[in-house]
Structure formats: C-alpha cells, structure tokens
Amino acid sequence: MRKNVPYRVYLSENELPESWYNIRADLKNLSPYLNPQTKKPVAPDEMLAIFPEELIKQEMSDERYIPIPEEVRELYRAFRPSPLCRAHNLEKLLDTPARIYYKYEGNNPSGSHKLNTAIPQAYYNHKAGIKRLATETGAGQWGTALSVATQLFGMECTVYMVKVSSLQKPYRKLLMEAYGAKVHPSPSNLTEAGRAVLSKDPDSMGSLGIAISEAVEDAATHGDTNYALGSVLNHVILHQTIIGLEARKQMEKIDEYPDTVIACCGGGSNFGGIAFPFLYDNLKEGKKTEIIAVEPAACPTLTKGKFAYDYSDVAHLTPIVQMYTLGHGFMPPGIHAGGLRYHGDSALVSQAYHEGLIGARAVHQTDVFKAAIQFAKSELILPAPESSHAIKVAIDEALKCKETGESKSILFCLSGHGNFDLKAYEEFTSGRLEDFEYPDELLEEGFKTLPQV
Amino acid sequence: MRKNVPYRVYLSENELPESWYNIRADLKNLSPYLNPQTKKPVAPDEMLAIFPEELIKQEMSDERYIPIPEEVRELYRAFRPSPLCRAHNLEKLLDTPARIYYKYEGNNPSGSHKLNTAIPQAYYNHKAGIKRLATETGAGQWGTALSVATQLFGMECTVYMVKVSSLQKPYRKLLMEAYGAKVHPSPSNLTEAGRAVLSKDPDSMGSLGIAISEAVEDAATHGDTNYALGSVLNHVILHQTIIGLEARKQMEKIDEYPDTVIACCGGGSNFGGIAFPFLYDNLKEGKKTEIIAVEPAACPTLTKGKFAYDYSDVAHLTPIVQMYTLGHGFMPPGIHAGGLRYHGDSALVSQAYHEGLIGARAVHQTDVFKAAIQFAKSELILPAPESSHAIKVAIDEALKCKETGESKSILFCLSGHGNFDLKAYEEFTSGRLEDFEYPDELLEEGFKTLPQV
Numbered sequence: 080m081r082k083n084v085p086y087r088v089y090l091s092e093n094e095l096p097e098s099w100y101n102i103r104a105d106l107k108n109l110s111p112y113l114n115p116q117t118k119k120p121v122a123p124d125e126m127l128a129i130f131p132e133e134l135i136k137q138e139m140s141d142e143r144y145i146p147i148p149e150e151v152r153e154l155y156r157a158f159r160p161s162p163l164c165r166a167h168n169l170e171k172l173l174d175t176p177a178r179i180y181y182k183y184e185g186n187n188p189s190g191s192h193k194l195n196t197a198i199p200q201a202y203y204n205h206k207a208g209i210k211r212l213a214t215e216t217g218a219g220q221w222g223t224a225l226s227v228a229t230q231l232f233g234m235e236c237t238v239y240m241v242k243v244s245s246l247q248k249p250y251r252k253l254l255m256e257a258y259g260a261k262v263h264p265s266p267s268n269l270t271e272a273g274r275a276v277l278s279k280d281p282d283s284m285g286s287l288g289i290a291i292s293e294a295v296e297d298a299a300t301h302g303d304t305n306y307a308l309g310s311v312l313n314h315v316i317l318h319q320t321i322i323g324l325e326a327r328k329q330m331e332k333i334d335e336y337p338d339t340v341i342a343c344c345g346g347g348s349n350f351g352g353i354a355f356p357f358l359y360d361n362l363k364e365g366k367k368t369e370i371i372a373v374e375p376a377a378c379p380t381l382t383k384g385k386f387a388y389d390y391s392d393v394a395h396l397t398p399i400v401q402m403y404t405l406g407h408g409f410m411p412p413g414i415h416a417g418g419l420r421y422h423g424d425s426a427l428v429s430q431a432y433h434e435g436l437i438g439a440r441a442v443h444q445t446d447v448f449k450a451a452i453q454f455a456k457s458e459l460i461l462p463a464p465e466s467s468h469a470i471k472v473a474i475d476e477a478l479k480c481k482e483t484g485e486s487k488s489i490l491f492c493l494s495g496h497g498n499f500d501l502k503a504y505e506e507f508t509s510g511r512l513e514d515f516e517y518p519d520e521l522l523e524e525g526f527k528t529l530p531q532v
Numbered sequence: 533m534r535k536n537v538p539y540r541v542y543l544s545e546n547e548l549p550e551s552w553y554n555i556r557a558d559l560k561n562l563s564p565y566l567n568p569q570t571k572k573p574v575a576p577d578e579m580l581a582i583f584p585e586e587l588i589k590q591e592m593s594d595e596r597y598i599p600i601p602e603e604v605r606e607l608y609r610a611f612r613p614s615p616l617c618r619a620h621n622l623e624k625l626l627d628t629p630a631r632i633y634y635k636y637e638g639n640n641p642s643g644s645h646k647l648n649t650a651i652p653q654a655y656y657n658h659k660a661g662i663k664r665l666a667t668e669t670g671a672g673q674w675g676t677a678l679s680v681a682t683q684l685f686g687m688e689c690t691v692y693m694v695k696v697s698s699l700q701k702p703y704r705k706l707l708m709e710a711y712g713a714k715v716h717p718s719p720s721n722l723t724e725a726g727r728a729v730l731s732k733d734p735d736s737m738g739s740l741g742i743a744i745s746e747a748v749e750d751a752a753t754h755g756d757t758n759y760a761l762g763s764v765l766n767h768v769i770l771h772q773t774i775i776g777l778e779a780r781k782q783m784e785k786i787d788e789y790p791d792t793v794i795a796c797c798g799g800g801s802n803f804g805g806i807a808f809p810f811l812y813d814n815l816k817e818g819k820k821t822e823i824i825a826v827e828p829a830a831c832p833t834l835t836k837g838k839f840a841y842d843y844s845d846v847a848h849l850t851p852i853v854q855m856y857t858l859g860h861g862f863m864p865p866g867i868h869a870g871g872l873r874y875h876g877d878s879a880l881v882s883q884a885y886h887e888g889l890i891g892a893r894a895v896h897q898t899d900v901f902k903a904a905i906q907f908a909k910s911e912l913i914l915p916a917p918e919s920s921h922a923i924k925v926a927i928d929e930a931l932k933c934k935e936t937g938e939s940k941s942i943l944f945c946l947s948g949h950g951n952f953d954l955k956a957y958e959e960f961t962s963g964r965l966e967d968f969e970y971p972d973e974l975l976e977e978g979f980k981t982l983p984q985v
Contacts, residue, residue, distance in 0.1 A: 085545045086609045092538045156539045157621060157912045168610055186639060188914050190951070230909055250703065253954035257961055258909065455710065456683055459610045461641050498643070498951040501706035508710055 084178075086167060088329040090160035095152055096328075100320040102355045103313060104143035105362050106430050112398035115390060118532050121398045129298040129306035131207035134200065137314040145317060151199045154231060158187035158194065159321070163329035164493075168457040170477070177480035179473060180337070181493040182326045182353060183460065188258070191463065191495030192349045193224035193309055196318035200307045201228035211235040211304040213297040215265065215290030217244055217345075218417035218465060219251030220495055221309030226260035237304075239265040239273075239293040242285035244417045251499050265290040272296050272394040287421045288407055292394035299396070310346025311391065311400075311425045319352025322492060327356050330490070337368055337490035339476055343468035344372035344381065344439070345419035347428035349494040355427075358436060370437040372428065373468040375447075377414045377515035380405055380424050381432050381439035383522060388532045389423055399530055402429040405517070406525030412515040414444055415503035416464040422525075440472055443514045447471045448507035451497070463495035464503055537631075539620060541782040543613035548605055549781075553773040555808045556766060557596035558815050559883050565851035568843060571985050574851045582751040582759035584660035587653065590767040598770060604652045607684060611640035611647065612774070616782035617946075621910040623930070630933035632926060633790070634946040635779045635806060636913065641711070644916065644948030645802045646677035646762055649771035653760045654681035664688040664757040666750040668718065668743030670697055670798075671870035671918060672704030673948055674762030679713035690757075692718040692726075692746040695738035697870045704952050718743040725749050725847040740874045741860055745847030752849070763799025764844065764853075764878045772805025775945060780809050783943070790821055790943035792929055796921035797825035797834065797892070798872035800881035802947040808880075811889060823890040825881065826921040828900075830867045830968035833858055833877050834885050834892035836975060841985045842876055852983055855882040858970070859978030865968040867897055868956035871918040875978075893925055896967045900924045901960035904950070916948035917956055 103109065111120035123135045130138070137145060147155075166179035184192035204212060212229055215238070216222030222238040229236040238260050245252055245264040252262045265285045266273040272292035276283050283289070291308070298306035308315060323340075330336055340357050342350040350372050360366035374381055384403040391397040393407060404423040414420060424432075431437045444464075451467035453474065454460070462470060469491040480487050497504065506512040556562065564573035576588045583591070590598060600608075619632035637645035657665060665682055668691070669675030675691040682689040691713050698705055698717040705715045718738045719726040725745035729736050736742070744761070751759035761768060776793075783789055793810050795803040803825050813819040827834055837856040844850040846860060857876040867873060877885075884890045897917075904920035906927065907913070915923055922944040933940050950957065959965040 087545075089542050092540075188908065188912050194912075227909075227912065250951070250954040253958045254914070254951075257905070257914065257954065257957040452710065455641065456680075456712075459641050459647075459680065461707070461710065498703070498707075501703040501710065504710040505706045 084165045084333050086165055088163040088333055090325060090328055092156050094328060095155060095160055096147065096321055096324040098144035098146050099317045100324060100356050100359060101140055101143055101145050101317050102358065102427055104141050105359060106427060108434070109426060109430050110401035112400055113388060113532060115395045115397065115399055118399065129295060131203045131209065131305060133203040133206070134314050137317055138312060148202065151202050154198050160325045161186060163326055166458055169454060172453060172457045173474065173477050173481065175477040175481045176484060176486040177477040178486060178488045179477055180330070180488070180490045182322055183493045184322060184349070185460065185493065185496035188227050189220050189224035190498060191220035191224065192319060192322060192352060193221045194227060195321055196309065196315045196348065197224035197228035198231070199318050201232050201234060204305050205232040205234060209234070209303060209305045211237065212307045213237045213294040213304055214307045214309065215239045215287060215294045216309070217241050217287050217420055219244055219248050219499060220418060222255050222260065222262065223251065224309065225307055226255040226258035230259050236260040237297060238262045239267065239290040241265055241287060241290050241417065242283065247502055248499050265293050267293060270296045275394070286393070286410055288393040291392040292396055295392060295396045296394070310348040313427060315348050316351035316355070316425060316427055319348045320355050322349065322352040323354060323356035326353060326490060335488055338487040339369045339371065339489045341371045341373060341469045341472050341489065341491040343419060343465050343494065344374050344424065344428060345421050345465065347425035349492050351425065351428055353492040354437065358431065361436070371472055372432070372437055372439045373472045374439065374441050375414055375416055375419050375468065376441040376443050377412050377517055378420050379441040379517050380422065382441040383517060385526055386429060386433050387529050389529050391423065399532060400426050402426055403432060405522070406528040408528035409525045414515060415500065416468065418465040419468065442468055442471050445507065445512055445514050448504070448512060450474050460493065461497040462493060463497045464500050466494045537618045537786050539618055541616040541785055543778060543781055545609050547781060548608060548613055549600065549774055549777040551597035551599050552770045553777060553809050553812060554593055554596055554598050554770050555811065555880055557594050558812060559880060562879060562883050563854035565853055566841060566985060568848045568850065568852055571852065582748060584656045584662065584758060586656040586659070587767050590770055591765060601655065604655050607651050613778045614639060616779055619911055622907060625906060625910045626927060626930050626934065628930040628934045629937060629939040630930040631939060631941045632930055633783070633941070633943045635775055636946045637775060637802070638913065638946065638949035641680050642673055642677035643951060644673035644677065645772060645775060645805060646674045647680060648774055649762065649768045649801065650677035650681035651684070652771050654685050654687060657758050658685035658687060662687065662756060662758045664690060665760045666690045666747040666757055667760045667762065668692045668740060668747045669762070670694050670740050670873055672697055672701050672952060673871060675708050675713065675715065676704065676711070677762065678760055679708040679711035683712050689713040690750060691715045692720060692743040694718055694740060694743050694870065695736065700955055701952050718746050720746060723749045739846070739863055741846040744845035745849055748845060748849045749847065763801040766880060768801050769804035769808070769878055769880055772801045773808050775802065775805040776807060776809035779806060779943060788941055791940040792822045792824065792942045794824045794826060794922045794925050794942065794944040796872060796918050796947065797827050797877065797881060798874050798918065800878035802945050804878065804881055806945040807890065811884065814889070824925055825885070825890055825892045826925045827892065827894050828867055828869055828872050828921065829894040829896050830865050830970055831873050832894040832970050833875065835894045836970060838979055839882060839886050840982050842982050844876065852985060853879050855879055856885060858975070859981040861981035862978045867968060868953065869917040869921065872921065895921055895924050898960065898965055898967050901957070901965060903927050913946065914950040915946060916950045917953050919947045
C-alpha cells in the first residue's frame with residue numbers, strides 16, 4: 080500500500096484554469112489553411128458561413144493565452160476540474176517501479192473529453208445568434224457532447240453519425256436523442272454529399288470524412304445553422320488544453336512532474352489537450368518530457384502518413400490543411416476505436432510531429448483491448464477503446480521501467496469510458512476481435528488522392 | 533451563480549470512514565429470521581451453507597459500529613469517498629430556494645452503490661476459502677458489482693439475471709462478462725428452482741424472487757461456492773452505510789445538515805445506506821430530518837404492502853423475514869427500474885417504517901423519467917431509472933419550497949448512472965413508456981401467499 084500519493088488528486092473549483100493555452104503562439108512554422116477551390120490562404124471571413132466570428136478568431140489567433148469566458152467556466156464546474164488519478168492498483172498488477180497517473184475525462188454525460196470544447200463552441204455560436212449546430216460523429220462521444228452542450232443554450236443539434244458506428248453503438252444514438260439531438264446515419268440522403276456517396280456505393284458504411292461533408296453542407300446551406308467540429312481544428316485543441324493545464328497543477332500539488340505524457344491521437348484533440356501545456360514547458364521552460372501520440376496500426380496517420388496538404392473531408396468543402404494524412408480517399412477498416420479512424424491529423428499535432436517535438440506509436444487492436452481489460456480490472460474504470468491506446472503504451476513504458484528499474488513518472492489521458500463499447504469488449508473476450516494493419520501497398524494509392532497545391 | 537458552496541464536496545482518502553454503522557444496535561424490536569421449514573428462529577450456523585461466518589456475524593450483530601477491514605478500505609479508495617454534489621443547475625432550472633444535494637455513487641464500473649457491499653462480501657468469502665460466488669441480478673448493477681469484486685480476489689462469479697432485464701439490457705450482460713462472470717438468464721434450466729418455473733411457464737420473464745432461488749440453490753449444492761445478495765440483508769445495508777457516513781461528513785464541511793433525506797427503495801440498500809446514519813441522529817442526537825423512501829407505484833411494497841413474515845424467494849430456500857411485502861408470489865410488471873422490482877423490503881427498512889421512523893412515497897414511471905431528463909439536462913449526469921425515483925421526490929420537495937418560500941436542505945442518493953438504460957429513455961422520449969399501478973384487487977391475492985407462522 081502506497082499512502083504518500085492518494086488515488087485521486089482534486090483541484091477546487093476556484094483552481095479551474097482561467098485561460099486556455101494556444102500553442103500557435105509557440106509553433107512558428109505553421110502553414111496556412113488553403114481555400115479548396117482557389118488554393119489560396121483562407122481569409123477569416125471565408126469561414127463565416129459555418130463558424131461564428133469568435134471561434135474563427137481563436138482559430139487564427141497567435142495569443143498564447145485566451146481567457147475562458149466566465150459563463151463557460153461556470154458550466155465547466157458541473158464536471159471540472161476532472162480528477163488526476165494515481166494508478167496504484169495497475170502499478171501493483173504490473174509490479175513496476177513506474178509512477179502511473181491518468182487524467183480521467185469520462186465523468187460527464189458525453190463520457191469523454193469532448194464536452195470541454197462542445198460547451199464553448201455552443202456558447203460562442205449562441206452568442207452569435209445561431210439556432211442550430213450540425214456536426215458529424217464517429218464513436219459518438221463528440222455527437223453526445225454537442226447534444227448536451229447545445230441544449231444548455233436552448234439550441235438544436237443535428238448529428239451525422241458514421242454508419243458503422245451507429246450500427247455498433249445503438250445506445251450512443253439513443254443517448255444523443257435523450258439530449259434532444261436529431262441523429263442521421265451517414266452517408267444519408269439528406270445532403271448532396273451523402274447522396275453522391277450512396278449513388279456510388281449504396282452499402283457504404285461511411286467515414287468521418289463523409290460525415291464531415293454532410294454536416295458542413297447542412298450548415299452552409301442553412302442560414303441559422305453553423306457547423307461544429309469535435310477535433311482537428313485549432314480552436315478545438317485550444318479548448319482541450321484545459322486537460323493539460325489542470326493536470327500540471329494537480330501534479331504540482333503532489334510535487335510531481337511527468338517524464339512521459341501519452342495520449343491517443345485521432346484528430347488530435349485529447350492528445351493536444353493534455354500534451355501541449357507540457358510541450359510548452361519543453362519549449363520554454365527547459366523541461367524534457369517525452370510526449371507520445373498513440374494511433375491504431377489500422378489508421379497510422381502519423382507513423383506512416385505523408386506530411387502534405389490534404390482535404391479534411393470527402394466532398395472538398397473544407398479548407399486544405401497541411402497535415403499528416405493517408406489521403407482523404409482513405410476508407411478505414413471498421414475497427415472499434417471509431418474516434419481514431421480519421422485520414423489525417425490536426426495541423427497543430429502534425430506540425431509538432433514534423434518538427435520532432437513529439438513522438439508517435441501505432442498499436443494493434445487486440446493488444447489495446449488486452450491493456451484495456453488489465454486497466455478495467457485493476458483501476459475499476461472500463462476505458463473507451465480510443466483511450467485504451469494510451470493505456471497500452473503507458474503499460475509498455477511502465478514495463479520498460481520494470482526492466483531497467485527506473486521509477487519514471489508516466490501521465491496519460493484517459494479520455495473516456497467504454498460503457499457504450501461493450502460489443503467491442505465482447506468481440507475481444509470471445510476471441511473474435513481481428514487486427515488490421517494498414518497495408519503499405521495502399522499508402523501510395525491514398526497519396527495519389529492528395530491535391531496539387 | 534452561487535459561489536459559496538462548490539458543485540462538489542470531496543473528502544480526502546484519509547477521511548474515508550473507519551467503521552460501518554449498524555442500525556440493529558438502535559432498532560430494538562426486530563423480529564428474528566425464521567427457518568422456512570421449521571418456522572423456528574434461524575441459528576447462525578444454519579446459514580453457513582451459503583454465507584461465510586464473518587458475514588453471518590455481521591448479519592446478527594448488535595454492535596453499533598463495525599470496523600471496515602483495512603484491505604476493504606484500500607480497495608474502496610479506488611472509487612471512494614464519492615462526491616457530494618450541490619445541484620446548483622437543477623436548483624436554477626426549478627427556480628427553487630431549496631438547497632439540493634446528492635451523493636453520487638455511479639463513478640465505478642458497477643455504475644452504482646452496489647460495489648460498496650460487493651467488495652466486503654467478496655473479501656470475507658475469499659478469506660473463508662470460497663472459490664466462487666453465485667448471485668442474482670435484476671437491473672444488472674449488482675451482478676456487475678459482484679463480477680468486479682470477485683475478480684479482485686481471483687474468485688469466480690455466476691450471475692442469474694432476471695430474464696426481462698437481460699433482454700432489456702444486453703450491454704449489462706456483456707459488461708459482467710468483460711469482468712469474467714458467467715451470466716445466465718433466469719429462470720434457467722441449470723437449477724431445480726429454475727426448471728420448476730419453466731415447466732409451468734416456459735415463457736417466464738423471471739423475477740428477483742426466482743433468480744434468488746436459483747443462486748441460493750447453486751451455492752447450497754456446491755461446496756466451494758457461496759451465495760451473495762445485493763440488497764435486503766442486514767450486512768448489505770451495513771456496508772452501504774458508508775454512503776450516509778460520508779455524506780454527513782461532507783455536509784459538515786460546508787456547515788450543512790439535511791432537512792430531508794431521500795432515496796429510492798427496492799430491497800433497501802441504497803436507502804438504508806444513506807438514510808440510517810441520519811436516522812441515528814434522529815434517534816440519538818435529537819435531529820428531526822424527514823426521511824423518505826421512494827418506490828414505484830407498480831411495486832408499492834411499503835405504501836401498499838403488509839408488514840408480515842414472508843419468504844424472500846420463490847422456492848422457499850431462504851429464511852422467512854418480517855417485512856413489508858406484496859407476497860412472494862408477486863409477479864411485477866416489466867417496469868424499467870429493475871432494481872426496484874422486488875416483492876418485499878429489507879427487515880431493517882421495514883421495521884423503521886413500521887415504527888414510523890421513516891416515510892414512503894410511490895411514484896409513477898413516466899413522472900420519474902420526466903424528472904430524470906430534467907436532471908440529466910441540468911446536472912449533466914444521466915441517472916439510472918431507479919435513482920430517478922429519488923430525483924422525482926427531491927424535485928417535488930424543492931417545488932414545495934418554491935411555493936412556501938422555505939429554503940430547505942434536501943439530500944438524495946443518486947445511486948447510479950443510466951448509461952445502460954438508454955432503451956428505457958428512448959421509450960420515454962418517444963412517448964411509448966407506460967405507467968403501471970399495482971391494482972388493489974391483486975393485493976389480497978398476493979397476501980394469500982404469505983406463510984403461516
């Protein structure tokens with residue numbers, strides 16, 4: 080029994096950070112977003128058709144700290160600060176000298192970190208007079224978060240849910256509907272983008288790229304409606320930095336500082352959220368924390384993708400972004416970590432990786448679920464498959480410490496719970512879960528879909 | 533914005549209570565359990581076939597405080613102390629001068645308070661050399677809790693799950709299996725008790741009474757196997773008093789004391805758990821807290837049942853207990869609060885109600901879900917249907933305060949989350965949810981099944 084550090088470290092509500100950290104201030108070589116038609120840098124007002132002015136400002140801002148509006152902080156207080164947990168029981172199970180910490184973001188009805196950005200996005204849109212938000216969702220966590228956040232401001236919410244996820248996770252759909260959202264499996268026949276996909280492939284299981292196209296089209300063609308994205312964009316990652324800012328304060332309270340920071344990485348929002356405040360310390364405060372983004376071997380954007388300009392969606396409605404990408408035509412296999420199944424990564428995460436400021440690892444689905452079960456049985460939280468990618472690498476790192484005898488401090492983001500992912504767990508425990516590895520021969524095909532800029 | 537009391541009040545892990553409170557010390561007129569065959573008081577060693585000695589001692593003990601073993605406290609620390617929450621946002625929504633607090637027990641993989649007793653039950657059985665525990669589950673929360681707790685001690689777990697619940701909640705079954713349990717829909721053909729029911733009614737949807745019979749038979753006929761019950765028994769309620777003991781400390785921290793304490797009541801364990809420490813204060817410290825047990829109008833054991841000796845299970849394997857009961861032959865309608873669908877109440881809760889020390893209310897299913905949605909949308913936790921019975925009455929009480937202008941302090945137990953109850957929510961939001969009220973004409977029929985003692 081290790082009594083010196085408690086199982087959970089809390090912050091009081093007064094200690095809730097007052098600003099988000101904007102890493103754009105410290106990543107100087109970012110390439111601009113390009114207009115998908117003209118290939119010229121996007122001007123802020125080109126985005127007004129689907130985003131409110133305040134979020135566009137945040138998207139483009141180079142201010143290092145951006146104040147969190149008091150109305151948003153007040154709503155955050157219903158579920159934040161989130162606990163920093165010491166994984167005493169997992170450490171015991173692994174018999175490791177490592178000190179494992181995780182920031183748990185699942186204690187809210189979205190079941191994940193996604194509510195951290197859904198609330199400010201709904202807030203700024205509401206302030207701008209918008210009545211409805213349209214969005215896509217993969218695993219369902221983001222759609223749930225936006226359903227919850229919009230109703231706090233009396234707004235409507237339309238969710239295009241990747242079809243394979245809506246089949247794997249019927250309860251996610253019901254949860255969004257309980258919070259008042261309209262949910263459509265994507266591709267749907269409600270949009271040009273959806274109909275175009277269905278005419279080529281009536282049985283399409285969908286992808287995030289398609290669902291984004293549908294939601295963007297919906298927003299662009301309705302005056303009272305804007306679009307909201309749950310990851311990838313700068314302002315989304317900005318909002319998520321509250322995770323890392325809180326974690327840093329919590330570690331300070333127990334005289335700790337991480338040697339390693341780990342998070343799963345799909346679009347990059349929980350990763351950037353926990354990692355960027357520590358990356359700031361590396362860049363500006365002389366710290367040397369190892370930062371690792373974890374992705375599925377089935378969708379290895381950072382570890383096998385190309386750093387290039389690409390479309391963010393299938394219908395070419397969104398800006399062209401410089402990022403690590405497998406090509407926007409990439410149709411990922413139906414793995415269970417729906418939130419990690421995007422063809423690219425956020426510009427910010429991509430730039431940091433390109434500059435060698437962070438590392439990346441790709442892991443296999445069955446290894447991830449093995450780690451998830453170890454975690455669930457020791458730490459008594461059933462983790463989301465996405466978050467379990469981070470658990471897998473945290474366990475790997477802790478086992479290395481066991482070999483070397485080092486007592487490293489390992490921090491990872493437990494971005495969400497797996498209560499809606501039981502079918503995936505069943506496949507794993509019954510031995511039916513398959514591993515997919517993205518085949519090298521498909522890489523060149525995907526890269527052929529990259530736009531000329 | 534009300535800043536004086538935070539949204540959540542925490543205790544440090546050092547403040548975790550060191551003893552459970554045993555209300556048997558203060559309820560002097562309890563009737564003994566009777567042997568179902570001889571109708572004579574049950575001797576402790578008659579229960580050894582299915583329970584370990586330490587739990588039998590606790591069942592019979594008249595000591596007011598029973599120490600929590602350090603091993604159990606250490607495992608509790610993975611999820612306790614649980615937060616006491618101030619419902620600022622619900623208060624705002626209701627525009628009430630009442631101060632509403634809830635103790636949230638859903639932050640653990642059972643999703644409910646059930647883990648509080650599953651851990652000590654597994655612990656004492658493990659210490660006694662037992663290799664497997666058999667149990668029943670209604671809503672699935674208890675089965676999940678015991679699945680989690682047994683694996684902590686390397687034990688096996690067999691769960692007889694009421695058939696209607698296993699159909700309504702397939703994810704619950706998967707969750708138990710993810711934690712390594714074997715789950716059988718009940719009535720099953722694995723036991724005499726199950727086969728007897730199926731031979732009369734092959735389509736039986738089951739009941740807690742039947743599932744208990746199956747689990748008890750399984751335990752009694754296997755030497756390495758004991759039985760574990762998730763509610764009703766004295767030792768179960770004893771373990772759950774950690775809820776009320778923590779809540780009292782947490783309210784003290786903010787200079788509060790409840791005028792009203794509310795919990796839903798099926799067998800009575802979350803109710804007794806939160807209420808009995810406050811009932812002690814009423815009995816011994818001159819406090820005058822109003823204590824309200826809330827039950828479904830479809831299963832109104834306290835409000836319409838008879839205070840009489842009855843069997844706890846359908847096959848008459850368990851002791852006869854003096855309790856409020858609708859008759860053990862009662863076949864409840866398939867309401868969604870599976871955890872509140874038992875024909876009786878615990879002896880302790882029944883005695884307290886019989887002596888007028890606590891109150892009781894019966895509420896309708898649709899009103900309960902309406903309250904649940906109000907709560908989910910304001911407090912950002914999707915509540916279990918069972919817990920939502922307490923929410924309904926807490927809201928009623930808060931609205932009374934709005935009328936009278938009183939600023940009462942209302943505490944209720946939010947015993948679990950509703951992540952596995954989305955089908956019930958869907959029925960409600962789509963208008964398909966039906967109300968059932970237990971018909972008076974059936975009461976006399978149920979009472980005819982009471983044993984002569």
